[in-house]
Amino acid sequence: MIWLTGGGLVVAICMIVGLLALIVAQGAGTLWPKPVLQVRLKSGAVLMGEVARTEAFREADGREARRRLVRTGNYELTSEHFTWVNDADVAEESRPEWALVVERLAWGRFYGVPKSLTAEGTVVAASPGAVWKAFQEIHASVTDRRHRRERLETEGIGAVNKRIEDARLAVRKAELKNGPGSPGHAAAVAYAAEIQAETKAEFDRLRAEIAALNAHNAKFSMKVVTADGRETELALADIVRAYPANRLSPGGRWGVYGSRWREFLLDAPREANSEGGVFPAIFGTVIMTLIMSLAVVPFGVMAALYLREYAKAGPVVSAVRISINNLAGVPSIVFGVFGLGFFCYVVGASIDDLFFAAKLPNPTYGKGGVLWAALTLALMTLPVVIVATEEALAAVPGSMREGSFACGAGKWQTIRRIVLPRALPGIMTGMILAMARGAGEVAPLMLVGAVKLAPELPVEGVFPFIHAERSFMHLGFHIYDLGFQSQNSEAAKPMVFTTTLLLIFVIFILNVLAVQLRTRLRRRFVSAVF
Template sequence: MDAIVTTARTQAAARAAVAEARKATAGATRPIDLQNQGEPSLWLLGGALALGIVMILAFLVLVFWNGIVTFWPRPIEVVRLADGTMVAGEPTRSQVFRPGPEVLDTLSPRQREIIAQAGGLAERTLLRTGNFDLYGDDFQWVPAYERAETRRPPEMMLAERQEWGVFVGTIRSFSRDGQTVTVTSPRDPALAEAHRAARERWAEIRRIERGEIGTVNHYLEKERLALRRVQLQNPEGGPVVEAAARRFAEREAELQRQYEALAARAQALRRAHEADLITFVEVNGREKTQPLGSVVRIVASNDLSLLGKLGVYLSRWAEFITDEPREANTEGGILPAIFGTVAMTLLLVIVVTPFGVITALYLREYARQGRLVSIVRISVNNLAGVPSIVYGVFGLGFFAYIVGGSIDQLFYPERLPSPTFGTGGLLWASLTLALLTVPVVIVATEEALAAVPRSMREGSLACGASKWQTIRNIVLPRAMPGIMTGIILAMARGAGEVAPLMLVGVVKLAPELPIDGFFPFIHLERSFMHLGFHIYDVGFQSRNSEAGKPMVFVTTLLLITLIFTMNLTAIVVRNRLKRRFAGAQF
């Protein structure tokens, strides 16, 4: 009883003390301890996240806008300068600059006064003048103080050509079937019909030279290699070699007759191609005559309606996606680069997935956890930080020179010293990038396996399932979303890598795709084009960086879209797997 009374008194005293403390602090402002509440860290982390998101969005908007407007027809301006000379071209961009003393000394008093009134600043516009074969340059800066007159005449046009880039000017005449026709408008129906026929003839020439003649050359090379193999197998000669030589001579004569017939057809078409001409005139009166079939497209943007411009815009996009590059990759299409990027990425996923998943399964489910396994995990994590160019050197030395060289010695001795697999190619590039990205898949798969509740494993084993049955039916299905995450990350990184590819197979221009109609139909030993390397080549290796800038943006936009599409497909598969096991704990 005494203890109860004592406890009650103690509690009453404590309540009284609390009441007194509240009265003492009533009306007083208690300082807020932001450091302990974490407010500065919260604002810092939130601000860093917001900044990162803004930077990413700004980059995507920059790429999207510059890429999406690249193929839109721009107006063609004809500018008469103060000294009477004429300049014509598409305005591409403008900037404000401060003319130096050496420039001001060459200007008239009126021009200097205009610059002085603007605070010593002046505006200038970069015109895409084209006509590289006449001017030696594609662009020209035109300051605003030198403009005397600016017009946009409807007869001005921009001709996209197979060689020498675009031509900006007017059309004087064209010839067809030996008759010369004067042109009054670049939208003349007779010119359009003649140009269509000339382009069809040019396409037929390419089909014969690359298709039919290419097939004849392929079989001729195949017969030569077959004879070479027999000679290597029988170095002392004999009846076998003589019989093979006779078969080769007969086959060569037959193929030679086919080649001569096709070459004669192509030569006749080429003579007609070179006979149909078109004459351009640049703004200062200089003429340029060339085959009509070498002109890809004639765009009179000053005389086009909105619907006409949209047609040109869509036709340029179609050419970009379905055609081959031209003009040092700064014009034309990028179909080989699209094909090479997709093929390499798919091969990368096919190779890296089993190796990464099997390694992670062994480390997590089978290996005894100890110092050795810890060292292996640390090594795997460190591999993710190795520079990608090191993987390229390893891929070139091991895959191409050692493995590929051995394959050539065993299976393709007749092709030596020209290498088949002993040099860079699609297969070695895919294996190199698979080696580069396998640590990502291993780490992601291990995390996914560890997230599967242990109770599920124990329940499966208690029901009589073996360890492998438990892994196959319980663990792997529930870990699959995490595994797909690792594959997505590997795909995204591998598709954008460029440095290792420069050593193990990517080239500036691949004359042959890795797939064709000849056995074995898929040729993994061939070099290929890649969108990432295409961006680097156009942006930093072209003769005119200004001419290549639009292609850099539009190719970057396409690469981002391609990676986004492949990743989105993998994400959809992953989400379906998540919904399948919605009731499980991950």
């Protein structure tokens, strides 16, 4: 029996280590810059790109062969991102010295050899080496202007639109409260017209500044020659990153690798989530998990306290415990349906009717949002917290309760001062298990708030600062979207492993923080081993 149990443990450890090793190996290597290959086929076609993967297959006559999936990019010219290349069809292959990898805001990557660079409407470089040197000197200032334009569009024009929307809602509120044509409604209409006039001048100023930045950036471009000889003009403002892949030193490769990780962790996604960063998904995952933890722990502890300390044993209490245990086995999508029907359509719609009538028929809380997603997952993980808390309460020695009663303490005083402090580490264990399960759930979130792209975060620097009604991005849903919904599935597949690695790391960090808190509580309170 000892060999059987030991063997089961070894198999379980091997499975876990193998899974983590696969995710780490695939996820960490996705962003590493690869050399660029130029392939001339026997048919005369010429391809240039990065080898994404290699696989063996059998020809029709039974011979073993190899083929490579080459990321050729240049989608606006070829209408495809990847091309399979059979080794038997290759006539010649090389690694061009000045093959450039260009990562863009749209259309994916571009591969080619730089021919010339235009700055301020004048050609300033006309050879690959000179073009690359000029690009390094100029691109930072072009990128800075692009970021200024984006800030004007999001913050500047966003603030103007908010003032206009607030004035419109004030008119609608006055109409609902006082009736159309009333003095209050007329005053609100006059104020809205005043705001419209003020914001028009501000809006025109912002649009003029944006147009000036765009016009300035339009004077900077780079002409690139593709592998098949076609010349393409690339605007420098549309380039996120470019590098000569076959000329990179080890330090240069690490620089590109670090730059890609910085973008991945701190920027918003682009290109249908297949490129760019996942910061909104990281933020949404952490915020949703914290709100879920703050919601589930108090209710779980109160329910466990009643069942363990107050309720008398009997058929009703037994039925409640059985129901709690059965609740833990309900499929998660069922909780999502309940959250959609109850939190969104009942509670949220009631809140809209009471406090946001002016915004109707556009719902505010009567739709999916981070608050309803957190409460749905809190309901789903509630049995975990209740069971763990009950076990922690049961582990507190009865002699401590009796000693407290003997000193004249009441029931609640004993629970608050004796039982709960010594049960806190066990309660924290339940919270850790709830966080680990809730943070990785996807199915309920698809119904109650998680979306493909949410450029607005639930927390921002503009009053009222916290927007619990907003939809959000989630790393688990982002993985699903990359793997099954991306139009560029081949480019998205490697990002699935990278995002999975990041999700595991986020859950690990949250659990480490909770474990540290539990350890401090154990050191503070002398208690039994849970």
